[in-house]
Amino acid sequence: MRLPDVGGRCETHGMSNPLSDVDIDEEAQLASIVDGLRESEESIAAMEAQKTAQLATAMRIALRRMEGKHPTQRAREMELRSIAAEIGAAVRWSDRVAQQRMADALDLVERFPATVDALAAGRITARHAAVIQDAGCVLPDATERAAFERVVLEWAECETVARTRDYAQGLAEQMNPESITERFERADKGRKVSVTELGDGMVKVEAIVAAALGHGIHDRLTQQARAIRQVAAEETREHGEQEDGADSAVVVDTRTLDQTRADLFCDMLLTGQPAIDPTADALPGGLGAIRASIQVTVPALTAAGSDDRGASIDGKSPIDADTARCLMAGAPGWDRVLTHPVTGTVLAVDRYRAGNQMERFLAARDVHCRFPGCRMPARLCDHDHNFDWALGGQTDVCNLACLCKRHHTLKTETEWVASQSPDGSIHWTSPLGRGYTDRVPPRVTFVPDGDPPPF
Numbered sequence: 001m002r003l004p005d006v007g008g009r010c011e012t013h014g015m016s017n018p019l020s021d022v023d024i025d026e027e028a029q030l031a032s033i034v035d036g037l038r039e040s041e042e043s044i045a046a047m048e049a050q051k052t053a054q055l056a057t058a059m060r061i062a063l064r065r066m067e068g069k070h071p072t073q074r075a076r077e078m079e080l081r082s083i084a085a086e087i088g089a090a091v092r093w094s095d096r097v098a099q100q101r102m103a104d105a106l107d108l109v110e111r112f113p114a115t116v117d118a119l120a121a122g123r124i125t126a127r128h129a130a131v132i133q134d135a136g137c138v139l140p141d142a143t144e145r146a147a148f149e150r151v152v153l154e155w156a157e158c159e160t161v162a163r164t165r166d167y168a169q170g171l172a173e174q175m176n177p178e179s180i181t182e183r184f185e186r187a188d189k190g191r192k193v194s195v196t197e198l199g200d201g202m203v204k205v206e207a208i209v210a211a212a213l214g215h216g217i218h219d220r221l222t223q224q225a226r227a228i229r230q231v232a233a234e235e236t237r238e239h240g241e242q243e244d245g246a247d248s249a250v251v252v253d254t255r256t257l258d259q260t261r262a263d264l265f266c267d268m269l270l271t272g273q274p275a276i277d278p279t280a281d282a283l284p285g286g287l288g289a290i291r292a293s294i295q296v297t298v299p300a301l302t303a304a305g306s307d308d309r310g311a312s313i314d315g316k317s318p319i320d321a322d323t324a325r326c327l328m329a330g331a332p333g334w335d336r337v338l339t340h341p342v343t344g345t346v347l348a349v350d351r352y353r354a355g356n357q358m359e360r361f362l363a364a365r366d367v368h369c370r371f372p373g374c375r376m377p378a379r380l381c382d383h384d385h386n387f388d389w390a391l392g393g394q395t396d397v398c399n400l401a402c403l404c405k406r407h408h409t410l411k412t413e414t415e416w417v418a419s420q421s422p423d424g425s426i427h428w429t430s431p432l433g434r435g436y437t438d439r440v441p442p443r444v445t446f447v448p449d450g451d452p453p454p455f
């Protein structure tokens with residue numbers, strides 16, 4: 001074994017080399033790693049280009065099948081959805097993701113050919129290509145877009161994705177023939193609210209709205225939060241003066257400004273009344289009377305307080321045990337689900353009073369839509385006869401399953417076929433004849449239904 005402090009001699013120049021043989025070995029190893037990583041990135045880029053070409057071709061096939069063959073737009077759409085579902089099930093994407101990637105790939109191939117060539121040659125990565133496409137999509141003229149692509153690609157081949165994005169966005173903004181007014185009108189049509197899982201029992205609620213409204217919302221929450229903190233501080237001070245140093249009975253508000261803003265946001269959205277309410281005369285109490293509804297799943301041991309694990313919302317969003325028990329205590333009713341101790345298969349659902357047992361059983365067993373990859377909560381799903389009722393299929397839990405509107409329609413209107421096993425597994429056969437199995441997760445479910453609690 002060589003000692004690390006033994007200096008080597010540089011054979012070429014006959015000079016003392018400050019690096020040891022071990023250092024030189026590591027240098028060589030690191031150089032080899034750097035070269036290897038470059039080669040890996042280039043190979044991955046080439047394969048991404050190949051994947052883009054495959055997805056674009058699938059999209060072209062879908063578009064050709066959609067052309068004029070079907071009488072309605074809906075029937076044409078089914079051709080596209082069925083192919084997207086076929087690809088999604090095979091590579092474990094949801095069919096919505098597959099459909100979006102097919103459309104993006106065709107757009108990249110047809111409108112950004114130089115970018116695809118650079119990707120195939122390994123000169124840029126797939127993420128570089130995505131930022132070029134995102135920024136350049138605002139340029140409708142093919143000649144202008146090609147000029148944009150040429151300039152940005154020169155930059156992208158030497159720069160990181162983040163710098164390429166800044167440069168491409170800045171250049172596209174300069175070249176954009178549309179006024180900000182026109183762009184805002186179009187962008188404003190994409191306003192929406194969505195929820196993203198963050199883990200640790202938290203989610204992110206995002207709203208895409210006009211900039212003026214978004215900044216206004218944040219400013220109002222900030223002003224309200226500061227007012228709360230000011231009142232709380234004054235109360236604490238006044239109480240302290242009255243008690244003259246005695247133990248204070250005032251609850252001290254220790255929340256940060258961010259926390260208070262978030263609490264106000266939830267409070268107002270869960271309990272507030274919209275300023276404009278077209279249902280005021282049609283619904284008792286109007287829109288303000290509509291209350292939020294969620295499906296909470298709590299394992300029996302957690303419900304009883306002897307464990308803290310396994311509680312979730314809609315079977316996909318973990319929540320802490322205290323919140324789960326609090327929601328359970330406030331629920332007007334709940335279902336008890338008996339599961340097999342080893343396999344976890346749902347065996348039965350009971351309730352202190354008879355109701356629509358079958359619907360509750362399906363919601364408890366399926367938790368979400370049963371198409372491969374879909375996570376639409378069961379409460380938003382239809383009940384599908386796996387073997388068609390019109391052809392003699394039984395209205396029985398062994399032949400029924402929760403399917404969201406999208407996948408119920410896909411099954412009804414395309415060649416996707418479902419059959420169910422006694423354990424609740426659903427075996428899907430795609431139009432290409434490939435098989436995919438959707439298994440049942442074990443669940444315990446609590447469903448508020450307006451009845452008084454049994455305890």
Ligand SMILES: [Zn+2]
Pocket residue numbers: 369370371374375376403404405406407
């Ligand atoms: Zn679905």
